Amino acid sequence: MGTQVPGDRTPETPQLPYVMVRLDANLPHSSMANARCTLRVTVWHTAADPAWDLAVLCQGLLIVHSGDVIRGVRPGTGPLPARDTATGIDLSTFTVLANVRPVLL
Numbered sequence: 001m002g003t004q005v006p007g008d009r010t011p012e013t014p015q016l017p018y019v020m021v022r023l024d025a026n027l028p029h030s031s032m033a034n035a036r037c038t039l040r041v042t043v044w045h046t047a048a049d050p051a052w053d054l055a056v057l058c059q060g061l062l063i064v065h066s067g068d069v070i071r072g073v074r075p076g077t078g079p080l081p082a083r084d085t086a087t088g089i090d091l092s093t094f095t096v097l098a099n100v101r102p103v104l105l
Helices: 048-064
Strands: 018-028 035-044 070-075 080-083 090-100
Touching: 035 048, 048 070, 048 080, 048 090
Parallel strands: none
Antiparallel strands: 018 035, 035 090, 070 090, 080 090
8 A cells, every 4th residue: 555656666566456546526615614626536456346345445434534635435336346457457346435635725
């Protein structure tokens, strides 16, 4: 686990599993005391079942997480199994909806 992708890691390399987290949306709440973010997580793995299993684990870890910045997380969509059309590698993807505390600058 880490927050930086090593330079030699891409979904096309044989170093699986590979987990990518992306911010799909970041919308401020009308109260301005909260922001609602949609996070999309994609897991590439050696086969469809392990990809789905790891995606479910990642989703569960995100849902139970809370801290200074992330106030709460709800399930969005998925996990949905698929195959990467560019590489043929099995994957599973899901989204979660996170309530995030704004940071004063």
